[in-house]
Amino acid sequence: MMSHKSNPAPALAAVVEDCPPGNFPLPNDEVRIRPQSNTDLDWVEKLQAEVFGPGRFARTAFRVRERFAVDPSLSLVAEIRGRPVGSVWMTPISLSGDNGYLLGPLATDPAFRNKGIGRALVREVTKKGMARNGVRFVLLVGDAPYYGPLGYELVTPGAIIFPGPVDAARILVHSKGKAMARELKGPIAAFVTE
Ligand SMILES: CC(C)(COP(=O)(O)OP(=O)(O)OC[C@H]1O[C@@H](n2cnc3c(N)ncnc32)[C@H](O)[C@@H]1OP(=O)(O)O)[C@@H](O)C(=O)NCCC(=O)NCCS
Incomplete structure (x- = not known):
């Protein structure tokens, strides 16, 4: 039988709406990950401009x-x-005929940092990318202490050729098996479609 007891959630939701975001944690500060929509694009571009600055184009x-x-x-x-608080993108690429993705940019609104948003985005986008047909790896340029616990490891230094300078200690990959991380090599090329 259905209960007719009143639910306290609406009252809490009303309180939450009145609170400026990011000031203190609330019990329903749950992070939801969803596909980006067209209406998010301006916000995402502003966030990337804010966190990476004009140097991002270089x-x-x-x-x-x-x-x-x-x-x-x-x-x-x-x-x-x-309220949108974080964003991640993926670019389809290939290395020596193996298909994969380049992850990034990853960015979290500075007012919402250290709440697990970045990690949640990396986990979700990696899982979704690796589930795509024929995808064998997700590559990124980032800090090993951040991405290591999320299943990313260093590739063989000098093996992967980017279209510009990259610090070898920041080239990380999530792949199907340890051997693959060591074996990935060659210039970054277009995703191979059959
Ligand atoms: C990196 C970034 C996305 C993390 O976002 P976030 O939502 O705050 O991340 P999380 O809450 O999941 O993780 C925060 C933790 O990671 C740590 N961390 C953040 N950036 C880190 C880095 N570059 N290297 C190592 N640790 C890092 C934080 O100190 C924090 O540690 P704690 O959990 O021990 O307190 C965010 O700081 C950001 O947008 N930075 C600017 C853009 C950028 O550098 N993007 C990544 C480039 S690939």
């Missing part, structure tokens, strides 16, 4: 994204209470 990873378009179906947004 980054080597940006050059990869210039050559091979970002996959919109793997552009994800994290939101808290309906």
